[in-house]
Amino acid sequence: MNNKRFKTTAWGVDEPGQNFKQFEISRRMPGHNDVHIAIKYSGICHSDIHQANGDWNKSKYPMIPGHEIAGIVVFIGKNVKKFKVGDHAGIGCMIDSCRKCKSCSNNEENYCDKGAVLTYNSTMKFSHCPGYSENPEQCEITYGGYSKDIVCDEKFVCLIPKNIPLKNAPPLLCAGITVYSPFVYYGIKKGMNVGVAGLGGLGSMAVKFAKAFGCIVTVFSRTNAKKEEALKNLGADFYIDSNTQNITNKCDIIINTISANHDLNYYMNALNVNGKMILLGAPSKPFEINAFSLLIKRKSICGSLIGGMRETQEMLDFCGTHNLYCDVEICKPNYIYEAYNRTVKGDVKWRFCIDVNAESDPEDIGLIPIPL
Ligand SMILES: NC(=O)c1ccc[n+]([C@@H]2O[C@H](COP(=O)([O-])OP(=O)(O)OC[C@H]3O[C@@H](n4cnc5c(N)ncnc54)[C@H](OP(=O)(O)O)[C@@H]3O)[C@@H](O)[C@H]2O)c1
Ligand SMILES: [Zn+2]
Ligand SMILES: [Zn+2]
Known part of the structure; x- marks a missing residue:
């Protein structure tokens, strides 16, 4: 297995309720079945807020949330069939599953008997996963989409139709399919x-x-x-x-x-x-x-819990055909904490999406106006 890694920027918390800070994390170099996505926008789902705050008692810190990811394919492994460089691609709540149980065989990886590998706050717990270790404590911890790059097996990546503006696409990968x-x-x-x-x-x-x-x-x-x-x-x-x-x-x-x-x-x-x-x-x-x-x-x-990978692609194709996507407010990474507070108050129409490449000047309030 390829053990080489590269560094990228991410935003996360190392305890519940904390302000977000910038981290340098490493991701694996893409293997033969992997797609490397340069992330452009990452949605803020209320589940991120529950998880970052430890509401469900299952939080691991430091945590890099984000499971509504949209970006551009910048590299594909030699076995990858569904994607080419330049495609718009998305990742939702899962990045792997056991691939053997009845639900997985039925394209319902979201209901995997062993529990899917979630995009963040989870571990690479199956022996076929890169980053797996026989010692469960040493399996790689997953980091989500509040980051500039992500690498994922193509099975858990979806193609985003090009008529859907990339900034409006992230919420489809969780809110949309759910x-x-x-x-x-x-x-x-x-x-x-x-x-x-x-x-x-x-x-x-x-x-x-x-x-x-x-x-x-x-x-x-x-x-x-x-x-x-x-x-x-x-x-x-x-x-x-x-x-x-x-x-x-x-x-x-x-x-x-x-x-x-x-x-x-x-x-x-x-x-x-x-x-x-x-x-x-x-x-x-x-x-x-x-x-x-x-x-x-x-x-x-x-x-009901999110949806399987086949259904997620069907939903994206449906959205492409009907020109249907989420209305969003775009923010910079230095606005995540404020975006969380506003989401809890119901003060967002209808989803914050982080522009992960926007400069984060600490003096700047962090909202990016969208031309109407
Ligand atoms: N089942 C799944 O697979 C799945 C997937 C994603 C998310 N989720 C969960 O679904 C929930 C919604 O996620 P979201 O991202 O849509 O969150 P959201 O954007 O914050 O929307 C939640 C809405 O709930 C309403 N609400 C909040 N507090 C309330 C209260 N005290 N009383 C009555 N209504 C209240 C508000 O609507 P109004 O302002 O209109 O009252 C708010 O806009 C979260 O719990 C999230 O974890 C589940
Ligand atoms: Zn979600
Ligand atoms: Zn399974």
Whole structure:
């Protein structure tokens, strides 16, 4: 195995809740099956915030977050078939899996029996992974996309259609696939009433996919602040301020993207007979559920975790065909901490993406205006 490495710049934290700082990290030199991507933009998913803050009690530090990665292919190993130099390429939440279990054989690496190798805060734990060691303590730790370069086996890299602007592409690799996958699995179709709870990165993409699938969409948000954007720009049909309004619309499905602890019973009331609550958000505390909210009208609660590699490519191709992507605010690496605080407050339309090559002058506030 090739043990040569190269250095690159990255941004991360070495304890929970800390301001971000610049690190020099090393990545492996690309092997025969690898693609080397010069990262251009990296999305800030709320899961990065949960992980950097240690909300899920599984955080390893120092941590370089980032699993919404978009960039340009600068080198391919000799066995690589799907990519050529100059292609736009993306990496999402996984960079490897066991490749043997039923889920992996079924193109659902996201549900790998042994747990996929995540893009960061994970280890290269399978014997076929570069950086594997028989001593689990010595398996290479994975570092994510808040960085200038990444090297990955082509199996876990997706091709980004060139009509999708690269700055808008990163959120598709996590937020996009996470909301797209339930549409396919649960057969959400034209004419169905779809509710979207929480209007952030995942929520805004859920509205866009629901409209592209021909659904009638109701947004549930904590305030009225996002009403105009939701109705006019995202194309939602109805908007409910969950703090002040009782539920009136009846949904067949609710895509719940709320990141914080909340009363699920309130949203259960918005479901029709046979309605499904699809949990995508990952609040830290368990839900308290009233049995009657399930019994009455035969409702169910289910969940979904990102999507497999084949489905992620299908979703990107769908986005290319429908010219569909996430609206983003671009920031510099010195703005990550502030971007985290604003995301927690729901103050972003709809995703921050870090321009990893923007100069980080400490005096500069770090936001990069996008021409309208
Ligand atoms: N299942 C998966 O595979 C998967 C993949 C990616 C992310 N996630 C999880 O999905 C969640 C959403 O991620 P995201 O990146 O879309 O986050 P985000 O952009 O921060 O959006 C989350 C939204 O939740 C709502 N919210 C936040 N606090 C709330 C509260 N106290 N009460 C009610 N609503 C609240 C807000 O919507 P309003 O401002 O409109 O109220 C906010 O915009 C996170 O927990 C993340 O870890 C899961
Ligand atoms: Zn994510
Ligand atoms: Zn597996």
